[in-house]
Amino acid sequence: MDRLRSWCPLPGCPRPAVLLCFLILAASFLVYPMLRTLSLQLHSAITGSYISGTHSIVFVNCPNEQIARDIARTILAKKLAASVNILPKTSSLFFWKGEIEEATEILLLIKTKTSKVLKLSSFIRPTVLLRQSSW
Structure with missing residues (x-):
């Protein structure tokens, strides 16, 4: 001891x-x-099984197909996603200034790891806001 x-x-x-x-x-x-x-x-x-919570799908609306393609290519180039589907001519209904509005948009369906969602979100938000000024 x-x-x-x-x-x-x-x-x-x-x-x-x-x-x-x-x-x-x-x-x-x-x-x-x-x-x-x-x-x-x-x-x-x-x-070969899927583990819940390790992969996510992110939806992003774009005003036209060219912007959707540009965003999709950049996301893939930055390795923020494994794959991006571009779904054409999505009809959107939404409230804007107290009125119901309708618009045609292009939907990006982004498949990524859950661990990359915050990085992806941080990239997309400024990109979309910057492009909104030209819509």
């Missing part, structure tokens, strides 16, 4: 075994999210 206490030179220092258990426990909590993600990816790769 004296040998264990000799590791800690300060008086009142916890025993090394308790300290070691605490460090292992703390490291487990810090590493758990990474290990969980890796194990889910490994399971998915081995079984």
Whole structure:
């Protein structure tokens, strides 16, 4: 017992075994999210099954096909999505200034990893707002 206490030179220092258990426990909590993600990816790769919550679909309306194509190409070039479908002539009904309006738009159906949705959103919002001024 004296040998264990000799590791800690300060008086009142916890025993090394308790300290070691605490460090292992703390490291487990810090590493758990990474290990969980890796194990889910490994399971998915081995079984070929889909894991809920790892992929998302994002819908974006565009005023015309040229803008839709430009946005789709840029998204793919930046590797923010695996695939983009362009669905032509979508009818949209919406409230605008207290009135029901109707417009024809082009719908982008963007397939991406859930982990990239925030980056994708951050890219699309300024792009769409910038282009809205020319609509």
